[in-house]
Amino acid sequence: MREVGLIKMSKKISISKFIAYLFLIVLCVIWVIPVVFGITTSFRSQTEVVSSGFRLFPKEWIFENYVAILENTSTAPILRWLFNSVFIAVSHTLLVIVIISLTGYGYSRMNFKGRDTLFFTLLGISFFPGVVNIIPSYKIIDAFGWVNTSWAMIIPGLAGMGNIFLVRQFMKGIPGELDESARVDGAGDFRIYFSIILPLIKPVLIVCGLFSFVGSWNDFLWPVIVYTDVDKMPITAGLLLLQDIYGNYRMIGQLMGSAMLAIIPTLLLFAFAQKYFIQSINLNSGIKG
Structure with a gap:
């Protein structure tokens, strides 16, 4: 039986x-x-x-479509747009990793009054649609003189609560005994962060970095608002401009070729970073023995 x-x-x-x-x-x-x-x-x-x-x-x-795309450096400098997007996305991602790792450490390993209240308040505010912040964000960017500059794309969104939440939850899976042992040896918070916590949270930082890179690379509405200079545009704003140049069934092959060039970096990034998604799900993936 x-x-x-x-x-x-x-x-x-x-x-x-x-x-x-x-x-x-x-x-x-x-x-x-x-x-x-x-x-x-x-x-x-x-x-x-x-x-x-x-x-x-x-x-x-x-x-011929790709040849025409690459040769058009006046009205549609796609290589320049790709370089702008790479610079913006990489700079934004590196700053995101630094900020969310430090913030996640503060919310998970340090004890201070109102810590959890502050965290969940900010987390709740982050649930509001991002579109409601467009006008205030533009006013702030304009006040700093960042319109038509890379700072307008790099700075906003660095402290995304979604990424901070992932890092915080990952850090909570790391035993607190590691911190206590380091403090006994005389280590402070920054030493614990750099020497112990940072190496263990590498998988989740890579995943958050991947999400940040793709989000920055694919951002469409914001760059269309803050850029008017053709040479300074990222690829997403440039693709909108290409619809006027190549669209309306005039040069569909060149328009599609431009779109294919725009997705190559994100496809390569996902291809080389797939294994880290699984590691980030396991909160104890960085702990041995």
Whole structure:
């Protein structure tokens, strides 16, 4: 009887796994097909784009669209936009990692009056839609003279409560005995932070850094508001400008090629940072033995 029960249980597990894998495959196909179609469209001629219906792959692969994109340095300097986006996203991400790690340490390892009240108050405020802050944020940026500068993209959002919450929860999984042992040896808070806590929270910092990089890279509404100088725009604001240059069925292949160039950095980043997502879920992943 026991063997029969085990067989039935294994069959149920196999069926549930099959349904789960089937569901994931369907979602993957739904997501991949538009991306593949966008990539292949960037290699089509304008004639084929307009004349032919939906075809996943072009009749003839051409590279003229990418050549035209890279040669257009006057009205659509896409390489300059990519450089601007890389500089903004990398600077923003590095500052985010420094700020959220220090803030998370304060909220999780240090004891001061009103600590939890302050944290959950700020966490609750962060649930308000970001769009309500656009006008006040622009007024602040304008007062600092940061309009049409990289500071307008780098500084806002450095202390995101979502990232601080993740770091705080991760730090709470680190035993407090490590802090106590270090204090016995004469270490202060900054020594504990740099020598003990920082190496152990590396996985969650990488994940938060990844989220921050992608969020900064893909930010669309804010750069459209704070940039008017074409040469200083990031790639997202530049893509909106390209809709006027290449859109309305005039140069769809070049418009799609520009969009494909814009997503390459984020795809590479996700490809090389996947393992850290799993590590960040386990709150004790940095603890050995």
